Amino acid sequence: MREQDYDGDMSYYQEQLAKKGITQEMFNMDKYVGLTARELQSIVDSVQLVSK
16 A cells, blocks of 8 residues: 655654754755655655765
8 A cells, every 4th residue: 555645744854854953954855745754754864964
């Protein structure tokens, strides 16, 4: 059975990124509307702040 697209507020995922020090200006989760909750969580888990 296919997973449903996430239809909640992206702030849940954006707040997880903020805890990593990643602002919405750096990585905006709103660009990923239409993905499932599992896919969104995978993105959040994979994103890292890299210094130059």
